[in-house]
Amino acid sequence: MSNAPGCLYVVATPIGNLDDITRRAVAVLGAVDAVAAEDTRRTGQLLTHLGLRRPLVSLHEHNEDQRTVALVGRLQAGESLALVSDAGTPLVSDPGYRLVRACREAGVAVLAVPGASSITAALSVAGLPTDRFLYEGFLPARPAARRRRLAELAGVTCTLVLLESSHRVAASLADLAAVFGGGREAALARELTKAFETVRLDRLDRLAEWVAADPDQQRGEHVILVAGAEAAAAAPPALATEAVLAVLSEEGIGARQAARIASRLTGEPKNALYRRIIGTGN
Missing domain, CATH: 3.40.1010.10 (Tetrapyrrole methylase, N-terminal domain)
Structure with missing residues (x-):
């Protein structure tokens, strides 16, 4: 050398x-x-x-x-x-x-x-598309900021790669399921190359339930991989929209801004979403 x-x-x-x-x-x-x-x-x-x-x-x-x-x-x-x-x-x-x-x-x-690299290692075994992926790294630690960032990422059409700590993996998976829709396919890769390596491919809602119910799956270092929006199984539009509106409401975002954001994420008309938010029906 x-x-x-x-x-x-x-x-x-x-x-x-x-x-x-x-x-x-x-x-x-x-x-x-x-x-x-x-x-x-x-x-x-x-x-x-x-x-x-x-x-x-x-x-x-x-x-x-x-x-x-x-x-x-x-x-x-x-x-x-x-x-x-x-x-x-x-x-x-x-x-x-x-x-x-x-x-x-x-x-x-x-x-x-x-x-x-934990990123390429996880991509190689997750079973999700690898021709294009977006590496996001660690999500914000605070719940409100994390949900806001996830709302911005919900429309990404390639595989999304996240890192998460043992302290926040359960909360992050729950937020992913709420914002992206529980039916979105994802994989959790934990403790790669180590004695207790675990890789599971499933729906986001099932992954969130599994990790919340098993403290052992919250230990160690985690890579979360989420299928792109176009590759994900489509959730019923009304349910997806309600999930988006619920998150925006939790974050205290005003009705007009929430309607604009929700329209971009769901494709539904902005005016109709605004009327739904303020409770005037159709």
Whole structure:
């Protein structure tokens, strides 16, 4: 391997099973001058497993601005560094963007060392279309903001990919079923490549009920994949419209704005929706 001086390597690491590390990643991690890691303790455990000893520098969302200047300086001085996240491919819902951007602006070489990713792993086993997909990442933590964002995403026609934490997966699935319609097909991929890996393809309402009823399915890291609007089984129009109106009402959105949003999401006439909202019937 040619380990040119002054190069930042963006290195993917396993998302669970440590045997998923690539031979190139091992070679790079063993050759660089230091490893910039989101969690130095977790990366230290990985390096120990690989039989490697390298200096570690913490780089996470709270210190990336301050550390970037020093790291770019080291790279410009001729050192080579590896950038890793907790797991998977760095910069995908992980810190590192500022460092990579600063390296590009400073003329420092940045090379990808590809490997594991929970996103592509989930897509490969979910059983949903993969020719087009939209990666949304984590939904907003607050319920009101989450439902507003889901209302904006309801009409997406390709497979939607979301990440979710153990604390919010049940609530997010319930909101998905309410906003998108319970009949929309979706898959939940949990703890991929780990001992308790679970992948289930079902309707959103059934997935939401299953996770709510089983605390074990709320543990670990989750990828939620939702079929695109055109590929989803069509729910009865009246039921879909009522679900949209209910969410907009919960968020305290005014009647005229709610009618405009609901019209765009359901295709029903704006004026008719407005009359329904204010209770004047047909």
